[in-house]
Amino acid sequence: MNKSSRRVLVGGVLLIGTLVASATALMWQDYRQTVQQNLRHLALLAGVTQAYATQVLDANNRLLDRLANDLTTGGPSHTAGLEALMAIRLEGQPFLRGFALLDTQGRVLLSTTASERGGRADLSRLTALPPPDRSMAVRPWVAGLTLTGSASMPEGVGFIPLARPIPLPGSAAAWLVAQLDPGALLPPFADPPEAQILLTLSDGTLLAQAGHLPLGPGVSVTPHPAFARSTPPRGSHGALSLWGDRHVGAWQASAQYPLVSVVEQPHAITLQQWLAAQRGPLLLIGLATVLIGLLTRLSWRHARARERAQQELEAAHEETSRRGQQLALLVKNVQELIFRTNLHGNIRFANARWQAITGESARLARGRYLSDVVLPEHREQVAALFALHGELGVRAAQVSLQSADGQVRVLDISVVPLNSRDGEIHGFAGSAVDVTDLLAAQQQLQAQLTFTELVLECNPLPICLTDTEGRFLTVNQAWEKFMSLPRREVLGRRNVDFLPVHEAQAYEAHTAQLLREGGRVSYEERLHRPDGDVRDVQITKVQLRSSRGESLGILTTKLDITEFRAARDLAEEASRTKSEFVANISHELRTPLQSILGFSELGILRGREHPKLAAMFGDIHAAGKNMLGLVNDLLDIAKIESTVGAFHFERTDLRNLIQDVAEEMQSLLQRKRLTLNMRLGPLPLFAKVDPLRFQQVVRNILSNALKFSPEGASIEITAGLEDASALHIQVRDHGLGIPPAELESVFEAFVQSSQTRDGSGGTGLGLAICRKIIAAHGGRIHAGNAHGGGAVFHIHLPTASYSETLPSPLT
Template sequence: MLPPSVFESAFNSSPIGKYLLSPTPEALILAVNDAFLKACSRRREDLLGKSLFVAFPADPDDPASSTNEAELRASFARVLETGTPDLLPVQRYPIPLEGPDGTIAFEERFWSAYSAPVFGPDGAVTCISHTTKDVTEQIRSERALRESENRFRALTTAGQVVYRMNADWTELRELDGRGFLRDTDSPRSFWLQDYIPDDEQARVHAAVGEAIRTGRVFELEHRVRRIDGSDGWALSRAVPICDAHGRVVEWIGAASDITERKAAEEKLRESDRRKDEFLAMLAHELRNPIAPISAAAALLQRMQLDEALVRRTSQIIARQVGHMTALIDDLLDVSRVTRGLVELERVPLDLRDVLQDAVEQVAPLVQARRHTLALELPSQATIVVGDKKRLVQVVANLLNNAAKYTPEGGCLAVRAGAQDGGACVEVSDNGIGMAPELTGRVFDLFAQAERSADRSLGGLGLGLALVKSLVELHGGTVGCESAGLGQGSRFLACLPCLSGDTAPQGEQDDEPMAQAPAALRVLVVDDNVDAAVMLAMLLEASGHEVLVEHGARAALARAHEARPQVFLLDIGLPEMDGKELARRLRAEPATRDALLVAVTGYGQDSDREQIMAAGFDHHLVKPVDMERLEAILAGAA
């Protein structure tokens, strides 16, 4: 008999959405697999233990939603009453999604669903297994195709062509073509070249010949020449009409405009191609720093290393880890921004301060590539309302892009000023430039692959996508110009501008100043043994007394014995997660006042909010910034 873990693995790895519900009117969600979480954009901890109808309520502004809920409840009732599975036809069931501003909006979704009883040893129904498949895209595609066909915009852009053709396809008579043929009262000779582009005629002629020879239905998607001279796509279908002896005497056919559908398919293919290229780039970029880290680790395992070699090796490891961290931060950042999960701190800012901070940030790269950088600031304050950190990121990303795509010893320039009632930042270079067709999509995700196929310039091509998203979040616009390959590029970011008499907000220092920490008793809890041991070694090197545990229950027992002053807790722990462990530590008199620091790979804003709500004092993302951790410990001491 297979162990339960096999069934659990099969349940979670299923490509089709599944969840288990309690056999009660509330239909509590007992388990849910990854496919359903992805389909509904939820997390497992947000659903478990909740009623299905609370987690996915009816839309109060959509009367049909209550009907859908009633149908689903009726299906569950049939399963419980009959003890047999129940299949629901495709249902329209909108689900609530949180928007960028925190408001909840319902998104139209279509699902096919199947419910089945799960019996216990006593023969009673212990739960309902509910299987759902999101068929929204299929329904939308079918709807779009129907609308396209019903608009009668096939070959003429004015309507669908319905026609009759004689047995050997030499004479054509229009039945309903909205004026496609000049003479609809009598047949005319059918000339393929009148309707089909030259390079498509051989394929269409072969398909016609096959239909005539076999007497089967003719059906083909092909390009057409419209009456207005433009090219489009049509789905042509003709049915043979036979006499009493089974001989084909004519064909009745129709051609539907599928130009929009074909354009959408091509766009999807292009998107898939670029995503594949991006994944290949990501693998390449992550392998690059792994190679020197691996070599450094192997070197450190050898005996008789002198201090200088150890220092140089550790610097290589730190540098490469920093590079990998930056790549991961870029991925998370673009995900947060493009999904509208970033909250901006909107305060009045002088654009000159933003530019100076960005230039300072990029100075090491500019100097390393021996570029000259001209900075032209407006003589008077140019005030915008925005998030200084994010606007500095915008300008720094534009400068990084210019520095990377300009050969060594090049010229970069940054200018700012008022333009058309707004504040504009221009970043230009005399670098490699780009082809005209790329300027229109250079701000798209993954566009970098087309500028550097040999991967010599590195990066993931996310910087400019972040620029566009962040500028648009500030109510601004971005643009790009290039005279062509080898002729440099010019990027422009424009923001709404305030009057000059609005005072900008002063600088604030969010991070505590690092101090030499006094010795503390610290308990590190992480189920990753290597990560826990290395962090403990670093803290011991700073003079702290460090204890290590790899499970939550063992950590609770150790906390009672040793009473640490500081807890560094991983969130993804076995037995209970780090948030629950934090709650229990806060509930115990001996540890309620201890300093709790979350050390985790979960770095989204929503993750941080949940972690802090569980009782943590600080939230650090792996790999840990040791300077920040030491500053936190110094504050605790």
């Protein structure tokens, strides 16, 4: 916001603030005057109420004095005459309920109320002895309808007793009591719709009230602000302004009696009176404020519009200057040659690209003819660009020139005539693009395309390219020969046009999978060629994409595997025959080996006395055991690989199987003073396994760990869940470990680790058998070297369900 509009806005705000502040001060002064006026009115009403109550009490006291005088001096002596005299005095006194004469014990001797005669009144409830200066006393409000009535009367029913002591002829002293109605103390006009009038004793005891407060005679109103500090002295008065922000009022204390009159009204009434008086000024102030605000807004908007116009003008000048600089910079650094000539093609301006194309400064181009720069054979084309006859639109030509370094550059030139205001041509503007590299790239691309097409045609594999809808875009000669279809009959067609329906649908299904998942798809299928021949082929499909990721088509290769599949079937049959042969020969070899072992053991027993003979039989027995171990291993391999052998799977907790194998080998562990640490976890490790075969794997791996562990070392077996679908078992020793190059070869048949130097390695079939057993279970086994030394064997088994008896899948 600029200074002028800011000054207008600040001036308007200050003017409105001054007006509002002045009006507020005047309204506050009027409000205080309204409050004072209401206080004076309420004080007057309190004084009137107090004077009226005093007059009522004075009148009743005088009446009581005359009646007492009549009774003591000239009244009749009999009872009926005395009661008649009291009834006469009671007539015309609406504020009195009745007269009664009581003895000093409270017994009612005479009464204008027949029900009270002969009754007994509680003097303590009525009055005390009169003060010395007067022969009467004013007591608090007394509950009850009569003198002898019960004090437990309905709320709000009672009277004010006035008493005089009088002597009666021939009897002791007595009390003359008058019953004053509490409402008689309030003036007839004491029922204002807005104010509240309270008439109380000086100690706060309520005698009578008029107004909206739900109070009854006899209650204490000492919490009232009029009695908050102390008992009001007789004859005093005061104002009560805004106590609790709810009421205003005034009070007046009687000079003759201990009476206090309090008059109050809600503060809201004073506020309404003040607001009613301020409607006109408020409306005038509001109109003035709105008018000043509108004038301020109009002035501010005018100032802002003038400032915006000035800012827009300055911004336009800056934008024009900036764009001029940008245009100059753009023309200077643009990669195209931009130039301007006169009518005859004489160069008047050229940007910096001139130097990059011709090798000379753009400053030297001024004054030269463009036709003199190009090669002689292209000068006529340049001259035609600046001809004034013919169509005068955009003209273009492709010309060549020789740069300063001797290179020939090819340019695409375009020119357009420049017209003056009167429509006359006064020159030409043009641009030139160096397309030398582009032409070279196009030629290289064409050569590359020719080479690719030649490679495709010379490839011995049948290759075809289809679009995403399955239509053939191109095929090579090998495809034509393999499918016995000429190219001209294939392009634009689909497989369903010349293949059986089920083969075409399978082909399209794999194409859809490739488009959906990406990557590549490879599968085998049996293909019926149009000539009726049936071939087994391996098909590989790859999706071709552009640099922007758009699909260009599907490249498909076909490999004829008919002969390969037949050879594979023969090899599998030979493998099965070999496995059955090994199984049979192993069974046949075990019979003579058992005889050899038996006779060798017999020779050892009988040759104890001949050490040399016993040693010979011992060698025969050891060799036979080794031979029997080899035969057993060969038989295990044969069983695993043969279709005759079978695995019997059952759901088993692997921890129990591992612990059983560990107990079997305790004697061997103790012999080498080895410690076996097992961490199998607290949860069951259930899997579908053949218990005997699985224990054979654990036993074999644990035997290897025991064999390669130094004395006093430890072996760790750890087992647990790898994830929700697999178990992981580890067996670690602290031996020399396995060379990294032999981590896979140790699982091959008849292969032992190079770390086995003591001749205790066995036949080299144990780990091969373990791998085949674990593979038959759907798992895998591999070896590694632990950090800090030693080998670690990892066994991974699935937790998925297997059938109870599952033949070995290895054939």
